[in-house]
Amino acid sequence: LGAAMQTYMQSAMAQVMTQFAGAMQQVIAGSIDFSGMSGQIEQQLRDQLSQQIGQQIQQQLLPALTQAISSQLQTQLGAAMQTYMQSAMAQVMTQFAGAMQQQVSSAMNSYMTRLAGNMSSAMGIDQSAFADAFQMNMDENELAELMASLMSTEQSSYDNNMKKLGWADYAKPASIDIYPKDFPSKQNVIDILDTYNDRMESNGEEGKVVSYTDIVGALMSSVTTIVNMISYVLVAFVAISLVVSSIMIGVITYISVLERKKEIGILRSIGASKGDISRVFNAETIIVGFTAGVIGIGLTALACIPANAIVYSLFDVRNVAILPWQAAVVLVGISMLLTFLAGLIPSSAASRKDPVEALRSE
Incomplete structure (x- = not known):
C-alpha cells in the first residue's frame, strides 16, 4: 500500500x-x-x-x-x-x-507504521477456541492414504488401473524378467544382450537397443565391495600381528644367543667360522617359521570343516570356506621368510662373539 x-x-x-x-x-x-x-x-x-x-x-x-x-x-x-x-x-x-x-x-511511512501497530493490538486469537474449531474425522491410516493419493502424480486412466490390477498385453511388454539358473548362464545372457546392442548401434538403429539392468550383478558388486573392505581391514590386523610376532621371534632368538654363549665358544674353538654360527641360528629360525606355518595351515584346514557344515545347514550353500593348496604353500613360505628376517640380527650378533669370552661365560 x-x-x-x-x-x-x-x-x-x-x-x-x-x-x-x-x-x-x-x-x-x-x-x-x-x-x-x-x-x-x-x-x-x-x-x-x-x-x-x-x-x-x-x-x-x-x-x-x-x-x-x-x-x-x-x-x-x-x-x-x-x-x-x-x-x-x-x-x-x-x-x-x-x-x-x-x-x-x-x-505515509509513519502513518502505515501506526496503522500496523494499531491493527496488531486491535486483533487477537483465542487459541483454545481456534483449536476446538477443527475436528479430524479420519484416523492415522486413512489420513496417510489420503495424503499418498494427493501426492501421486500418476494420471488415472483405464490402462493404468488395469496395470495396477496385474493385466498385461503380451504384444506390448513394458519389461521382461530373465532368471538364469546360475552365474555362468547369467553371464551368457549378458553377452548375448551386449552383442545385440553392439550390432544395432553399428547399424544405426539406436531405437532397437535393449536397456537392461543386471540386478544380481549390482548386488554382487556391492557385496564384493563390502567384502573387500572387510578383507583389507583384516589384512591390516594380520600385518600388525605378523610384525609383532616377528619382533617377538627376534627377541627370543637374541635371548637364545645370550644363553648359548658357551656353545658358541665351543663351536668357534673346534673350527666353526662366523658364517657357520650365523647359519646355525638362521636354520633354527627357519625351522621355527616352517613349523609355525604348518601348524597354522593345519588348524585352518580343520576349521573349514565345521564352518562349511554350519553354513550348509543354515543356508544350503556348499564349500564356503576353502583353503587351496597353492595358498597353503605360499603362507608357509611367508612364515619362513618372516622368521628368517627376524633372526638375522641375533644370528649376526652371535657370529661376532669372541670365542675366548664366550668360553669364559657360565
Whole structure:
C-alpha cells in the first residue's frame, strides 16, 4: 500500500509541476515588452542612414529595416529567454518535487507504521477456541492414504488401473524378467544382450537397443565391495600381528644367543667360522617359521570343516570356506621368510662373539 501510494503521489506531483512550468513560461514570455526595443533600433538606424544616404531613400528603407531587425531580435531573444526559463523551471520543479516526495513518503511511512501497530493490538486469537474449531474425522491410516493419493502424480486412466490390477498385453511388454539358473548362464545372457546392442548401434538403429539392468550383478558388486573392505581391514590386523610376532621371534632368538654363549665358544674353538654360527641360528629360525606355518595351515584346514557344515545347514550353500593348496604353500613360505628376517640380527650378533669370552661365560 505504501509503495502504491508513493507511486500515485509521484505521478500527481509530476502532472502539477508540468502544468505550473507551462503557465510560468507563458507568463514570463508575455511579460517582456519589445516595443521600446523597436523604437531604439529605429532611432539608431535613422542616425546611421542620415549620414550615408539621402532623405528619400532613408524614408523608404528605414521602416523595412526596423521591422526586420526588430522581428529577428525579438525571435532570438524570446527563444533564448524561453530556453533559460525552461532549464531554470526544470531545476526548481525537480528540487520541489523531491522535497514534496520525501515529505509525503515519510508521512505515509509513519502513518502505515501506526496503522500496523494499531491493527496488531486491535486483533487477537483465542487459541483454545481456534483449536476446538477443527475436528479430524479420519484416523492415522486413512489420513496417510489420503495424503499418498494427493501426492501421486500418476494420471488415472483405464490402462493404468488395469496395470495396477496385474493385466498385461503380451504384444506390448513394458519389461521382461530373465532368471538364469546360475552365474555362468547369467553371464551368457549378458553377452548375448551386449552383442545385440553392439550390432544395432553399428547399424544405426539406436531405437532397437535393449536397456537392461543386471540386478544380481549390482548386488554382487556391492557385496564384493563390502567384502573387500572387510578383507583389507583384516589384512591390516594380520600385518600388525605378523610384525609383532616377528619382533617377538627376534627377541627370543637374541635371548637364545645370550644363553648359548658357551656353545658358541665351543663351536668357534673346534673350527666353526662366523658364517657357520650365523647359519646355525638362521636354520633354527627357519625351522621355527616352517613349523609355525604348518601348524597354522593345519588348524585352518580343520576349521573349514565345521564352518562349511554350519553354513550348509543354515543356508544350503556348499564349500564356503576353502583353503587351496597353492595358498597353503605360499603362507608357509611367508612364515619362513618372516622368521628368517627376524633372526638375522641375533644370528649376526652371535657370529661376532669372541670365542675366548664366550668360553669364559657360565
